[in-house]
Amino acid sequence: MSNHQKRLSVPKSWPIERKESTFTVKADAGPHGEAGVPLVIILRDVLGYVDSVKEARYALNQGTVLVNGEKSVDHRRPIGMFDILAFTQREEYYRVFPGEGGRLSLTPIDADAASSRLGKVVGKRQVKGGDFQLQLHDGTNVRVEDGSEYGTNDSVVVDNESKEIVAHFTYEEGALVTAVAGGHAGNIGTLDEIVVTAGSGPNTVHVETDDGEFETVEDYVVVIDENFTGDDE
Template structure:
């Protein structure tokens, strides 16, 4: 299995310049499927905290970079929508949220908000013992009581430490939603209508916006949120815009290893 990814073939959600280099780092095994962005791209291409894979490895080995409450040492760890990234030494916390071009962006949040994350219910099944197992959009599974009124399409806010559900947003007409894929990725509005498609086709939805004409898409692209999850576009970070003082301290020998696969 190759360790590199051609830039021209990366998903549209990846915040990389496609024509700048031929290759970029390939995401490792983990959540978010093909849409997952390697953590090193967030550190280097989005935040500008490191200049190379070697610097990223060094920084991650310090144990001060957390994803969803857990320290991460793998620079290929996939990052995706609604993940929480914390830089404990810097006191910086971000939620991954799509911008209006559909690219991964980082929205600054308070430390308290970094203690939980949002997940969309994409699967539900009974398990031995009478409980119910829920599957979330990023591959996370939760076991809940069988009387819990959670349905596919609903969103849950999950405490990163206890894994308890601390909030529940129902997928229904009138809900606040955001599109995370498709031509309208990053747009936020109110779900006006759900149109059921007979057979195996995707249901379609209409979304209205306070500012704008609204849009239509398929329901798989929508996630229910609340006002706390709507970031300020002016504060969101989508591309490198940092000075040298903002970089994570790395080893003196910061040159990249001679690997075309990890440019």
Template sequence: MTKHQKRLSVPKSWPVERKTDTFTVKAAGGPHGEEGVPLVILLRDVLGYVDSKKEARYALSQDAILVNGDPINDERRPIGMFDIVAFPQREEYYRVFPDEGGRLALTEIDADSADSRLGKVKGKRQVTGDVTQLSLHDGTNITVDDDGYSTNDSVVIDNESKEIVAHFPYEEGALVTAVSGNHGGKIGELLEIDVTLGSGSNIVTVDSQREDDDGEFETVEEYVVVIDENFVGEDSSSEDASGETASMGDDE
């Protein structure tokens, strides 16, 4: 398996320039699958806290960076949608959240908000012990006794106990955000779920809350995530993350 990642082939959600250099850092195995952005890219090219992978490794060796409450020791650890990246010594906390167009960006949050993270339920099944296992968007599996959860619901996971502390059903009237597609980053009320017969994706209609939008928009069900009101009114990102990145000539 190749150890290199060409810029032109990275997912559209990655906050990197495609044409400045040939290669960039390749994510290690872990959460979020191919969509996960290597942590070093956020540290170096979005926040500007390090200049190289060597500096990133040193910072990680000091337990100075937490992801979802846990210290990280691999600068290539994949970071993805709704992860919480914390710098306790700097008293800085960020949520990974899609900006306009679906590109991942960092939204600054307070310390209390950094104690938990949001997860979208991608699947559920019965496991040994007659309990239900929920599979979340980032690959996390959680067992629950209560079977009141459905696919496409959202849950809030406490970063310390790793238990569910809140549940947001996927239903008409819910507050949602589009995380991909042409409407990525938009937030609004889920007005209608149009169930498509067969193998096609369900279509949803959302009433956007952005003043510069025409109002309603349609997208596929897979592109929306139920959120709570804490996501509304936050700055879109602490850094632009719009592609104005530092040189990646030291990737190799």
């Protein structure tokens, strides 16, 4: 299987120029599915820390690049929405956040904010022993004793070291949300109304912003709090 793919075919969320050259690095299988951006693209194309895949491999082998609190040595490791990147030698920390048009961007944060990450709950099931397993948007799972307080579309904050939930934001009218896909991606506002659609059509939401309001598909919004709006520093 090829380790490259055509730039014109990559997801719109990838922060690269599609017409710059024909091919780019292909992400490994892993978190975030097809939307995952190879770590080397973040290092080379976004931050400019390296000029080539060879340099990226060398930099990662130094063990100073952390993804969600864990050392990453795979230059094709998928990076996606709400991941935390830490460059310990530089003392630089970033949260991957959806920008305008859904293109992923890096929001500078401090070391304390980099100790945990946000996850959207996309599924829940009971497992052996009676506990519940929450499936998050990036494909990872978190185990909890009482699943009754968590619902689909809620958001949780997971500590990178303990892997335990340290905060929980309920998906409900009045919640602060950000659009992560569609024409309003990157916009942040208050969830004013959840419109349940009869039949097989997707539910929609009305969101009020400082500049007005917008309507989008329910799956396109994620509940956040003020710490995730880019004002951490």
